[in-house]
Amino acid sequence: MAVRASDVSRFPGRRARRRKQPPDTPEGRPMVSWYDPGVLVKSGLKTLLSGTFGRQADRRLLDAVARPQPLAFDYAEDEEGRPREELWLDYVADLGDGWNSTYAVASSVMAPELDLEDPTGQVHRTRGGDVLVFGGDEVYPTASVEEYQARTVAPYAAALNRRRHRPHLFAVAGNHDWYDGLVSFTRLFCQGRYSPGWRTKQQRSYFALKLPHGWWLLGTDMQLESDLDAPQVEFFQQVAARMRGTDRVILCNAEPAWIHQQVKPRAGRGFLDHNIDFLEQKVLGKKVSVFLAGDLHHYRRHENGEGRQKIVAGGGGAFLHPTHLPKVDRRPDGFVLKECYPPRETSRRLTWRNLLFTAINPWFSVFMGGVYTLLGWGVAARLSEGAEGAPPFREVLNAALQSTGSMVLGAATVLGTVVFADSRRGKRWRQVSGAVHGGVHLLLALLLTWGVSAIAAPLASELQWSLRRDLFSGLLLFGGGALVGPFVMGLYLLLSLNVFSCHPNEAFSSLSIPDWKNFLRLHFDAEGRLTVYPVGFRRVPRRWMRGRPAEDPEWVPDPADTRATPPRLIEPPIVIGRTKALPVTPDTGPPDAATRI
Structure with missing residues (x-):
């Protein structure tokens, strides 16, 4: 039967x-x-x-x-x-x-x-x-x-x-x-x-x-x-x-x-x-x-x-895996694309799911929350000491540049994004796209640290002792990084694939x-x-x-x-x-x- x-x-x-x-x-x-x-x-x-x-x-x-x-x-x-x-x-x-x-x-x-x-x-x-x-x-x-x-x-x-x-x-x-x-x-x-x-x-x-x-x-x-x-x-x-x-x-x-x-x-x-x-x-x-x-x-x-x-x-x-990469439609020796599944437009549309990267990849969100916390925790703690109000952004940037730990971790972040970047468009593309990707993470980490400092500074007297204040700052940094960091990764993968035809494996394995x-x-x-x-x-x-x-x-x-x-x-x-x-x-x-x- x-x-x-x-x-x-x-x-x-x-x-x-x-x-x-x-x-x-x-x-x-x-x-x-x-x-x-x-x-x-x-x-x-x-x-x-x-x-x-x-x-x-x-x-x-x-x-x-x-x-x-x-x-x-x-x-x-x-x-x-x-x-x-x-x-x-x-x-x-x-x-x-x-x-x-x-x-x-x-x-x-x-x-x-x-x-x-x-x-x-x-x-x-x-x-x-x-x-x-x-x-x-x-x-x-x-x-x-x-x-x-x-x-x-x-x-x-x-x-x-x-x-x-x-x-x-x-x-x-x-x-x-x-x-x-x-x-x-x-x-x-x-x-x-x-x-x-x-x-x-x-x-x-x-x-x-x-x-x-x-x-x-x-x-x-x-x-x-x-x-x-x-x-x-x-x-x-x-x-x-x-x-x-x-x-x-x-x-x-x-x-x-x-x-x-x-x-x-x-x-x-x-x-x-x-x-x-x-x-x-x-x-x-x-x-x-x-x-x-x-x-x-x-x-x-x-x-x-x-x-x-x-x-x-x-x-x-x-x-x-995606099907909308343009270079694989025709071959110089006469082979022509007859059918693909899913259709190219469907594949392009599915790539937009990377904007939900945070929800789809929760353990990666935890990892990025930890990275953002390490990038900004020491800076936020230094700015909160004796502060009576929100510090200016210039002060946040100076504190980050004076923090050896933040500088080393920031350099490691940019190096990691450069290594992660796709090389199919050449070495220069890999260096530029990786550096931009890493730079966006560092900029957002600074902005998040600035925001956390602005929140923690007025509460310094209410929290009574510095350890409690620092833990509060660390939790804010972790939560913000867990939301923002994966979103940046998803946006990077979306643009890389749909605009520049790069990262097909990474954009869909996610x-x-x-x-x-x-x-x-x-x-x-x-x-x-x-x-x-x-x-x-x-x-x-x-x-x-x-x-x-x-x-x-x-x-x-x-x-x-x-x-x-x-x-x-x-x-x-x-x-x-x-x-x-x-x-x-x-x-x-x-x-x-x-x-x-």
């Missing part, structure tokens, strides 16, 4: 029962709060350590020796050795964040059948994939056994819940998977382990799948350095030797290099930024028909005149938006055609309840959550015919009708 998309998001009340104790909420993790100081410190340390040790001890080299792996996992034939007429495959990238978003995607991926309506109103019946590919960054904020279990394994196990057979899982390693040196990733995905949600088969962090009718899917591991190691190059060369001239390739990378090359400053590019060209020209010897990538948490599809596809589908559960999720469902049919179904979730459910039957419960959306929307197709299915792929030659001209995809 098919499961309609509307049923996945809104089950009728008669098919579900409510529990009174405990609350009708699964024991899942919330979205990662990226501006929580604890998360920032932990992620920063993990990044530093993984980058340092990753350069010195590349785990891929050890696995290539210790973990032999078949050149290709064969899905062109069934378990009895007969050629497959068709195959369904699901692609999910950037998952393992909050329960609501990750489980909403997982419940649709694990449904036996799913009816999906496209923008034209046509309904397409799809089947759950026999193969499931995780396209990179399988957990957030950093990799560990505990985080994988809570944020990735648990939602998918709960979503499958014996509704159908367990799919074979293959995982691409992303940068977040590398933050513990790929140790937890290897334990979970590369040791043949079974879980209630899937079966793993790969032994390394890269793999090749032989699919029906001459299709191949290759999963790479670029590590943190965006580099292909020598054993991996040799592995894919051997795989390419098994391909026929008419075979077609789907290449899965953790990151969309075709987009990063456009937004990355030219001075910072090197030969490692051309791994895709190297794979096509030197390793595979043919053009890739379909590129799939995550890392950017939205849907974006580019297509060229030959019909080749470059698709970003990083909507498996992590926070949303919002932790669980909606606008997506995954891809691929169908290889009996005619050898590949049909790509891009599935989107406008708004994921926030409330859940146990469904029936009672002996086999399943988390289903609470009907009271009326704002949740069912999964639908982002655009009509993309159909890629079974034709010969173009060889890689310097003088390849425009394809004729027989060679078009």
Whole structure:
């Protein structure tokens, strides 16, 4: 029986029962709060350590020796050795964040059948994939056994819940998977382990799948350095030797290099930024028909005149990324933007939520309250001693300049904002924007200190002793800084992204938006055609309840959550015919009708 998309998001009340104790909420993790100081410190340390040790001890080299792996996992034939007429495959990238978003995607991926309506109103019946590919960054904020279990394994196990057979899982390693040196990733995905949600088969962090009718899917591991190691190059060369001239390739990378090359400053590019060209020209010897990538948490599809596809589908559960950066709409080599999700205007409008930075990121507000308190507390205490009225602003400025502690912390604040500033517009832009951002914080800290001094000075005699007066001043500074500091940060991120096209990651990670999720469902049919179904979730459910039957419960959306929307197709299915792929030659001209995809 098919499961309609509307049923996945809104089950009728008669098919579900409510529990009174405990609350009708699964024991899942919330979205990662990226501006929580604890998360920032932990992620920063993990990044530093993984980058340092990753350069010195590349785990891929050890696995290539210790973990032999078949050149290709064969899905062109069934378990009895007969050629497959068709195959369904699901692609999910950037998952393992909050329960609501990750489980909403997982419940649709694990449904036996799913009816999906496209923008034209046509309904397409799809089947759950026999193969499931995780396209990179399988957990957030950093990799560990505990985080994988809570944020990735648990939602998918709960979503499958014996509704159908367990799919074979293959995982691409992303940068977040590398933050513990790929140790937890290897334990979970590369040791043949079974879980209630899937079966793993790969032994390394890269793999090749032989699919029906001459299709191949290759999963790479670029590590943190965006580099292909020598054993991996040799592995894919051997795989390419098994391909026929008419075979077609789907290449899965953790990151969309075709987009990063456009937004990355030219001075910072090197030969490692051309791994895709190297794979096509030197390793595979043919053009890739379909590129799939995550890392950017939205849907974006580019297509060229030959019909080749470059698709970003990083909507498996992590926070949303913007789609309104102008530089990624067109490519010099002819790839043109065909669709993005959410739409550009929606993305631009969502950026305005940064004006609510204080409410969305409460722990960062606490941190900024502490910074403002340290900047102005000593100055306010000095001005309040013996004062009979509000001091002039010049006196506040002089007191700040004479305070060694305030000067050191002020310099550290400006240095921190310069380091934080985006470098994609060049070094000078980073220095100027960072200095302006830091200068605004210092100016507001001075104004806040002036105001606190004006309030505390008249009350000095009433508060009777200086310690009580200083504590009162400190509380005022802390409360003012907790409100003003995050607002300045949110305003800075809003202007940076919507006006100067900078800080896309920082401006949206601050919002932790669980909606606008997506995954891809691929169908290889009996005619050898590949049909790509891009599935989107406008708004994921926030409330859940146990469904029936009672002996086999399943988390289903609470009907009271009326704002949740069912999964639908982002655009009509993309159909890629079974034709010969173009060889890689310097003088390849425009394809004729027989060679078009």
